Amino acid sequence: MHTERIPPHPDVAALTLQRLLEALVDPVRRSIVEQLYDAPAEVACGGFDLPVGKSTATHHFRVLREAGLIRQYYEGTSRMNTLRRREIDAAFPGLLESVVAADRAERAAAR
Template identity: 50%
Template structure:
């Protein structure tokens, strides 16, 4: 998989994480990344935030190293963008790229997550009570 080494708007010399180029993102990879409940929770939280969030803003019932793993999988599969802002690693859903490549996919997944949470009587990962 080919990767970008410097996302747009990142000053040279900054710490940069590798991301797949838009044209390299594959549906199977995105679905694999979203198949895990913790990663789905992260994506729902990022979608609800409609902007960047720090890793710590997405509370997960797992260890810090496991949380780091989940964010890395999402980044490496093209679902999220990660960028350092000072010492904070900020995360954002690659919504435009995903919507252009797979129209309706993210909306459908978020809607399904809401319906599942409602059916199970849980708090929905997107922040709505079920």
């Protein structure tokens, strides 16, 4: 893996709850986080089920990466995504689990 093919990511020590929550306020970004939360491995940008076009999805991935929620790197020509779950859980215990559970409960109640 070439380091020039890895976009910049914030250090976990620089993460703030406000920045994470601002990134998670958007339902498309929460969907990305939820899909990564359930994924057994990294997921290519094109492997997500999203209700937006490619350029809008790219924006959402960038917001999540810059907030520190996801890590991205290239594998060939695919940009791969992984949730920084261990790092986020260590800094903000229970945050990701709570966000995913609340989003699922909200969707279930709307049915």
